[in-house]
């Protein structure tokens with residue numbers, strides 16, 4: 001399986017209140033194409049910091065971050081803003097708790113805008129995304145007037161429209177009630193599977209984490225890995241996941 005993200009001995013800390021707080025302490029990890037990972041851990045353990053580092057929004061103190069760009073895994077140590085922007089535009093999708101939608105625009109234009117950054121236009125995959133996410137009736141609606149669950153589905157469509165190799169999601173269901181949250185999780189994992197997109201998702205919810213194959217638990221600067229669906233034989237894992245998702249989608 002192709003490695004798309006590699007962190008080697010990553011250290012990151014912040015100076016706050018006059019003292020230094022080590023948040024990540026020699027973290028090593030690899031993410032592979034199509035892999036799905038839930039990132040859990042206590043509040044303040046550094047989950048968002050880790051996502052921000054992988055997206056290039058936060059610098060590292062030491063270690064090396066390599067990302068798959070133009071077909072090879074390359075160290076980002078010498079990347080300038082231009083290379084980071086290009087990576088984010090072409091290969092990355094993000095779904096954060098605050099949806100960060102473009103509020104003056106309607107649903108269709110929010111999704112089209114993300115595509116236009118890659119010189120792409122609306123295509124059959126967008127139709128499929130909108131159909132599966134139940135957005136077809138909402139395409140001309142202004143995003144600011146949509147409900148939280150509807151906005152969340154727009155944010156997912158926007159993040160997956162350009163078929164990114166990596167989706168970073170920070171508590172993507174944090175603003176939704178439990179049932180809506182589970183529906184969003186079911187759709188998110190189903191759509192990402194269709195494009196072989198790797199997901200790294202921060203969550204405080206065990207139920208959301210169960211949609212992912214693997215769990216990384218971040219505590220005291222270190223990551224402990226446990227397997228979720230992969231603990232089962234492949235056929236059992238996929239049928240358990242499919243059953244879970246089918247039940248949730250049936251309740252939609």
Ligand SMILES: Nc1ncnc2c1ncn2[C@@H]1O[C@H](COP(=O)(O)OP(=O)(O)OP(=O)(O)O)[C@@H](O)[C@H]1O
Nearest residue numbers: 014015016023041042043044045046047048049050
């Ligand atoms: N820019 C910053 N300046 C100073 N400290 C920061 C900064 N960003 C994060 N921190 C600190 O780093 C630690 C990790 O923060 P982070 O937001 O990554 O945690 P988290 O695990 O995502 O937390 P939560 O689950 O509560 O969202 C916290 O102690 C936080 O206060």
